[in-house]
Structure formats: structure tokens, C-alpha cells
Amino acid sequence: MLSEKPDDRYLAPHEVKAALEGLSKADHARLQKAAAALTLMTRIEPQDVLQEAFARTLSGERQCPRNLPIVSLLIGVMRSIRSDWVKAAARRRTDISVESEGQNEVIAIADPDNDPETALSVKQMRDRLVALFEDDIEAQTIIEADLEGGPNGEELRELVGLSSTAFNSKRRLIRRRIEKAFHKEFKR
């Protein structure tokens, strides 16, 4: 019987477990924050997506490249899980035809309790987010650029007219305010 040679590019199962057991307090907080960001404006619980990412990594369903920090890997796994769940829900939806103002229009129906996506349009999302930063025109501009696919990185920083440090601080302020507004675990 041929024995399977372990692939040195990936962590062995006992190394994966050791890496997960060794996650620091800051790592765990970072993962919870990432789970919260990834589930922003969805009906998916951050806890569920994080648990599933841990499970897929522990079971070996997702391999861990040696050169990738375990936190980055878990965030990638969570992103993939979120995408899988959203796609699966889209397949469960049913298109139906309704008459609206004398015209036939096709809309999708879903079970609102099991649909991971909200029905928010980009305009509704923008309205809710921009309202969080009524007092901060620079933050509003950054969020609008993100949502609209406008300039990013250096180009956006120059557009807003902030130094690198001030721009990074603004990014931090945006994340913190969104965390507190949308996720109860970040409110003391």
C-alpha cells in the first residue's frame, strides 16, 4: 500500500491545531472584527461564519500554506464561506412575474428568515452609512468612493486632501464607527 507523502507547503493537521490554539487575544479580536465586517448588512451572524471557518481549517477541508499567517487564512476562508452562502441562497430564490403599472416585471422572492442578503440597494446602504458620518465630510467622501468604486488608495487620499497618517486615522474612525453602529458586541 502506498503511503501518502505529506506536502511540505502546507501545515500538518497537528500544526494547524497548534496554530489555532496559539491565537492571541488580539488575533481573536481581529477575527471577530473581520467576521463582523464580512457580514455587514447581511443576515449572517458573525459567530456562524467564524465557527465554520475554524471548522473547515481544523478538518483539513482548507489547507494552510506555511507562508500565510493563520489569521489571514481564516479571513480568506470566511470570505469564501460568505460568498458560498450568498450564492446558495440566490439559487433557492424563485423568480416570479408580477404585473406592475400594466407591465410584467420579474422579481425574486426568498424566505426573509433564511436569506443571507438584505434587500438594500447601494443607495440605501449609502444613506445608512453616510448618516453615520453627518459630522464628517471627509469620511463621507471616502465611504462614497468605496461604494461607488471610485478612486482608492493614494488617489483617494489626495482627493480628500489628507496626509497618510490622517487618512489612515480616518479609515480607522470609519471602521470603528461602523463596528459600533452595526454590531452589538463592539458596544460596551
Add this chain to the structure above:
Amino acid sequence: MTSRMKGDDRAALDRLVDALLEDILLATDNEILAEIEEDGEGPVLQSQMAYSQALQQVGKERLEKAKAEMAASRDRKFKVVDLDPTAARKRLLQILASDPSARLTLAARKAEDLSDADVLGILSDLAELGILNENDPQDD
């Protein structure tokens, strides 16, 4: 009833999420610890709980898989043990004739010299190795 989130809307949300994730990854441990100080330990505890639950989930799945494999193996053995000695001997000779693979020893090829217990034992071993197909006819 809800309307489908359009591809453009999803892409817009994804861009914002990417920016948030980038900031989370860029934050130093000290900055994250300062945020914990401000928010409380809730996020840390939630992540630790998610890990504990994942450990239980994976352990349970492994146990269920092992149980299913044991049950399948037991089923294969029962099929062999249920044969009467004459049928078992006939079955072994059929296998030797149709599949004289290198895995079968010379002693086993002389099935007529074996005891009934030996014949059943060899059939069980073949079933374990997957050489004895449970769907093969047993009484022809």
C-alpha cells in the same frame, strides 16, 4: 418577500468590506488591544467560543465518519460469515480462479487443504481488502 441584491450593489458592499478588512489587518496588536480595552472582552470571547464550537463540530463529524466506516466494515464481514462452509469454499475458489492477484498467497490458492474457519477467515480478509465485492454473486 425581498428583492434580489443586484450585482452592482453586492460589488459596492464588497469594496467597502475590503477596505474595512484592510484596516483590521493593518492595525497593530497594541491598537487592537486598545480597542478591546474600549469595547470590553466580548469580541475576544465570541471568537474563542466559535473556536470551541468548531472543535466540537469537527470532533462529532469525525466520530460519525468513523462509525459509518465501522458499520460498513461490519456489514462486509457479516456477508462472509453468513455463508455456509461449502458455499464459502466455492466462493473462495471462484475468486482465486478469477483474480489470481499477487496479494493471494500460495497457501490460499490450495483452498481444498484449508479448514472451514480458514476459508471464512480468508474471505473476511479479502472483504476487508476490498477484493471481495459485496455485490458479487455468492451462490452461482
